[in-house]
Amino acid sequence: MSYPKRLAGLATIDSFIVFLSIYVSFLLLNPTPGIIQSKTLLISALTIFVAHHVTASFYGLYKKAWAYASVGELKAIIKSVTITIAVVSVVQLIGVQHIYFRALMITWMLHLMLIGGSRFVWRMYRDSKVKRTNGEFKPTMVVGAGQAGTMVVRQMNQNPENGLKPIVFVDDDRTKQQLDIYGVNVAGGLKDIPRLVKEHQIENIVIAIPSMPKMDTAELTKLCIDTGARTQTIPRIEDLMTGKVSVNDIRDVKIEDLLGREEVELDMKAIADKLENKTILVTGAGGSIGSEICRQVMRFQPKKLVLVGHGENSIYLIDRELKGMGQNTEIIPVIADVQDRNRIFDIISELAPDVIYHAAAHKHVPLMEANPFEAVKNNIFGTKNVAEAADTFGVGYFVLVSTDKAVNPPNVMGATKRFAEMVVQNLAKTSNTKFAAVRFGNVLGSRGSVVPLFKKQIAAGGPVTVTDERMTRYFMTIPEASRLVIQAGTLASGGEVFVLDMGEPVKITDLARNLIKLSGYEVEDIGIAYSGIRPGEKLYEELLDTSEIQQEQVFPKIHIGRATPIAESEQLYVLSTLSTMKEEELKLTLISLANRKIPESPSKSLTKV
Structure with a gap:
C-alpha cells in the first residue's frame, strides 16, 4: 500500500x-438523549479530534511500520x-469553567485501547500468519542470548519467509539460563550444544555473539x-541495529571463520602518506592477490592506479570493477608481460609510479616442477x-609478493621465488628504491588453491583428494594477504622479508573435513x-628459516627477517x-642455491663468466 x-x-x-471514545464516555456517565447535543461534548469532541491528529503526526503514528511494533511504538501511543x-x-x-475528570479518564482509557488495538492488531495478525508455503520451518538454535541473539530471534519471527523457527537459545550466562526470551527458552550453555541439537532435532544453528574473540569463535x-x-x-551487531542488514543477511559459516585469527589492522595514516594522491602500479593485477591489492589501495585515493597483467580478460574485469567505485582515481589498464623487459621499462618510464606491488608470478608447485624454464622466466x-626498472627510474617503494615455499625449498616454484627475493635484496644494497618482500602462507580462495578444488570435488560427490594425511599448511585470507603487502611498503627500509604471524599451521585433512561439513x-x-605427495611438495611449510627469525614484531602481527642473499x-x-642449462641441471642449481648449498666464492664465479 x-x-x-x-x-x-x-x-x-x-x-x-x-x-x-469521547461520546461513549459521556453516554456511560449520563445515558440521556440530550447529552448528544451538549455544547460541552461538542467542544470536547472537536478538540480531541484536532489534538489527536496533531500529536499523532508529531509522534509519527502515521509513519511507523506497525507489523514490527514493540515497546517504542506503545510509548509513542501513550504520549x-x-x-x-x-x-x-x-x-x-x-470554555465551560469545569473539567469533566471522570469522562476524560474513561475517554483516555478507551482512546488508548482502541488506538493501540488498531495498531497492534496488524502485528498480531502478521505474527499469526507465520507459515511457509514450501514446507515446514527448520528448527533453529541461536547461540548467544544477548542483544544480537534476541534481535535475530525477533527478526526470525517477523520474517517467516526465511523458513527458520527459533526453538532454543544457548548462552553461558547463568542468569539467563532457563528464562524465555521472545518465547524461546535459554536451555543451556555452549557445552550443551551437541545434546540440545539432538534433543530438539535442530537443523540450523545461528551463531550470534559478534563480540566473541575470533579464536573462541x-x-x-x-x-x-x-x-x-x-x-x-x-x-x-551495529549493522543489524541500524537496519543496514537484517536476518536475511545471516550468512553461512565460511572456511575463513575456522582460522581463528584476528585480522591485521592497518596503520592507516602511514599508508595514506605513501599512497594518497600518488601513482601506484600493481603487476599481476588481474590475479587473486593483485586484484585485492588494487581494491585495498583504492581506499587511500591514489592519483593513478596502473593495472599491469598479461591476461586481458582478468585485467578487463578488475578495470571495470574499480572504475565502478566512482572515485576520482585514474585507472590505467596495461596489457604486458613482466618477461618483456623493454615493455616493462617503457611502462615504468612513462607512468613514473611512486610505489610498485609486484604480484605477477607462477605459483602452482607441480606445474612449475614440470615446466621449470617457465618458472625461471616469470618468477x-x-x-x-x-625491480631493475624501479631502480632505474627512481620508484620510491617496491614490494615483492613472495611465499612461504621460498623457505628451504625442495621444488622449482619455491626456489625461483627465493631467487627472486635475493634479486630484490641485492638491488636494495645500492638502490635509492626501498625494496622489500612479503611471504605468505596459502591464500584461501585464490586461483589454484586447495579450497576451490575441494569444493568442486565435494559438488561432484567426492572423494576429496589429499596428498598426505600429515600435510600441514599456513593459511590466510586474500584481504589479509593484501593488507600485509600494503603495510610492508610503509615499513620497508631496504632488503627486508616481512612475514605475518599466521598462528598455527592447519592440517589439510582437517580442512577437507571442515569443508565437507560446511557443505x-x-x-x-x-x-x-x-x-x-606430488613432485616438489613438502609435508609442512616454514615462513622463516631458523637463521632468519627475529622474534620482535615491527608491527602488530608482522615479523621481519633478514634472509641472506x-x-x-x-x-x-x-x-x-640458466638459459643454457638442461632441465635437471636447472632444477638442481636453483634448489641448491635457494638452500645455500653451493659454497662458491665470488672470484670463482667471476672466472666462469
Whole structure:
C-alpha cells in the first residue's frame, strides 16, 4: 500500500476512534438523549479530534511500520493520547469553567485501547500468519542470548519467509539460563550444544555473539559444525541495529571463520602518506592477490592506479570493477608481460609510479616442477625486469609478493621465488628504491588453491583428494594477504622479508573435513582419498628459516627477517647461465642455491663468466 493511501486509512480510523471514545464516555456517565447535543461534548469532541491528529503526526503514528511494533511504538501511543486528553481538559476549563475528570479518564482509557488495538492488531495478525508455503520451518538454535541473539530471534519471527523457527537459545550466562526470551527458552550453555541439537532435532544453528574473540569463535564454530546442523553467523551487531542488514543477511559459516585469527589492522595514516594522491602500479593485477591489492589501495585515493597483467580478460574485469567505485582515481589498464623487459621499462618510464606491488608470478608447485624454464622466466627474470626498472627510474617503494615455499625449498616454484627475493635484496644494497618482500602462507580462495578444488570435488560427490594425511599448511585470507603487502611498503627500509604471524599451521585433512561439513555432508558421504605427495611438495611449510627469525614484531602481527642473499657476482653468473642449462641441471642449481648449498666464492664465479 502506498504511503498516501496508508495515511488516509489510518487518519480515518483514528477519527472514528476519537469521536467514539469521547461520546461513549459521556453516554456511560449520563445515558440521556440530550447529552448528544451538549455544547460541552461538542467542544470536547472537536478538540480531541484536532489534538489527536496533531500529536499523532508529531509522534509519527502515521509513519511507523506497525507489523514490527514493540515497546517504542506503545510509548509513542501513550504520549500522544495523554497529551490529547490534557489539551481537552484545558479547553474544557477555559470554555465551560469545569473539567469533566471522570469522562476524560474513561475517554483516555478507551482512546488508548482502541488506538493501540488498531495498531497492534496488524502485528498480531502478521505474527499469526507465520507459515511457509514450501514446507515446514527448520528448527533453529541461536547461540548467544544477548542483544544480537534476541534481535535475530525477533527478526526470525517477523520474517517467516526465511523458513527458520527459533526453538532454543544457548548462552553461558547463568542468569539467563532457563528464562524465555521472545518465547524461546535459554536451555543451556555452549557445552550443551551437541545434546540440545539432538534433543530438539535442530537443523540450523545461528551463531550470534559478534563480540566473541575470533579464536573462541573458531572453536565454537567447529563445535557447531560437528553436530551436523547447518551453521550460520550474523553480520555486525551495529549493522543489524541500524537496519543496514537484517536476518536475511545471516550468512553461512565460511572456511575463513575456522582460522581463528584476528585480522591485521592497518596503520592507516602511514599508508595514506605513501599512497594518497600518488601513482601506484600493481603487476599481476588481474590475479587473486593483485586484484585485492588494487581494491585495498583504492581506499587511500591514489592519483593513478596502473593495472599491469598479461591476461586481458582478468585485467578487463578488475578495470571495470574499480572504475565502478566512482572515485576520482585514474585507472590505467596495461596489457604486458613482466618477461618483456623493454615493455616493462617503457611502462615504468612513462607512468613514473611512486610505489610498485609486484604480484605477477607462477605459483602452482607441480606445474612449475614440470615446466621449470617457465618458472625461471616469470618468477626470476620477470621480477628482475620490474625491480631493475624501479631502480632505474627512481620508484620510491617496491614490494615483492613472495611465499612461504621460498623457505628451504625442495621444488622449482619455491626456489625461483627465493631467487627472486635475493634479486630484490641485492638491488636494495645500492638502490635509492626501498625494496622489500612479503611471504605468505596459502591464500584461501585464490586461483589454484586447495579450497576451490575441494569444493568442486565435494559438488561432484567426492572423494576429496589429499596428498598426505600429515600435510600441514599456513593459511590466510586474500584481504589479509593484501593488507600485509600494503603495510610492508610503509615499513620497508631496504632488503627486508616481512612475514605475518599466521598462528598455527592447519592440517589439510582437517580442512577437507571442515569443508565437507560446511557443505552439508558427512565425511563418510563424500570420503577423503590420499593420493601421495606430488613432485616438489613438502609435508609442512616454514615462513622463516631458523637463521632468519627475529622474534620482535615491527608491527602488530608482522615479523621481519633478514634472509641472506647469495653474492651479487654469483647471482649474475647463475642468471647468465640458466638459459643454457638442461632441465635437471636447472632444477638442481636453483634448489641448491635457494638452500645455500653451493659454497662458491665470488672470484670463482667471476672466472666462469
